Amino acid sequence: MPVAYDNNAQRVQAIPNVSNILVACAPAHNVATLIPVTTGDAPGSMGGVSSGTVCASSRHISGANTVLLHGMPTTRMTDPTQQNATNAIGTGTSPSQTHILNLAG
Numbered sequence: 698m699p700v701a702y703d704n705n706a707q708r709v710q711a712i713p714n715v716s717n718i719l720v721a722c723a724p725a726h727n728v729a730t731l732i733p734v735t736t737g738d739a740p741g742s743m744g745g746v747s748s749g750t751v752c753a754s755s756r757h758i759s760g761a762n763t764v765l766l767h768g769m770p771t772t773r774m775t776d777p778t779q780q781n782a783t784n785a786i787g788t789g790t791s792p793s794q795t796h797i798l799n800l801a802g
Contacts, residue, residue: 703737704780706755708793710734715766721794727769728760735781753782761801773799 711732713724732755739752758777760770773789780787 700740702740704735704785704787705737706732706735706778706780706787708732708789718766721796723794725766726757726772726793727766728757728772729767729769730772731756738781750782750784753784755780755787758786761799764799764801771799771801773801 708726711726711730713726714729714731715725715727718725735752735755755778757772758779760772760776762770764771774792775788775790778787778789779785
């Protein structure tokens with residue numbers, strides 16, 4: 698019987714693709730930013746139900762289309778994400794910095 702496990706992606710582990718725009722001294726993120734490894738689902742060693750993967754990548758599905766960084770929408774804290782490759786949908790729940798709040802629609 699399948700068991701659901703937490704799957705977490707840390708933004709600090711992201712591979713930045715906007716290296717010349719800094720927010721709180723760190724590279725800004727857009728929808729092309731990739732977090733290569735997620736954690737928390739390692740006990741499910743048989744792989745995810747739909748993806749067959751464990752501890753795979755995470756990326757944003759959508760962002761703010763009115764604010765572009767290098768031609769791609771910028772991401773906000775609560776934008777939806779794909780977790781563990783395509784196995785689960787997630788969202789950001791904690792701010793990566795507290796100096797700038799992106800309220801773009």
